[in-house]
Amino acid sequence: MLRLFKRSGAAPVTVTLVGKPGCHLCDDARRTVREVAAETGADVEELDITAPDFDPALKQEYWEQIPVTLVNGARHDFWRVDAERLRKAIAAAARG
Template sequence: MTNDDSAASAVRTVTLIGKPGCHLCDDARAVIEKVAGETGAAVEERDITRDEALYARYWEQIPVVLVDGEQHTFWRVDEKRLRAALTAG
């Protein structure tokens, strides 16, 4: 494996689970975009109104933030804590 391969496999992914019209989701998105931009993490969003399983699991907690598929936080995103999670080796 070359250094380029290991760098590509090391990209972290932040997933924002929310719904349209959610002001806390908008706040979370702003923090996620800032921190992901600084750390090089990929960002994806999932809409609970379009996914029954996500709705059933998270509807009381949105916005929910996952880091590499594991729940990191919900409701409010702490910028320092997210940055630490994304830069942890």
């Protein structure tokens, strides 16, 4: 597995995917996020917007935009994930 941005001194990067079960756009986004994360060495976390403990304010904000991706907690994209744009965001986050 090629890890382009995991080098000494690089800041850790986490890509968060906010989605829900049964969402075809979420499935597409998940594939892209996992592929790019595998290439770059970024960590991936997934949050289910339908979970009872999901933050109500974020649920209200994100509900009509899922899937939503965040890079190190900052909103990156919604509905569709462009792999090249995500790679660039991860690289920028890794540089700090």
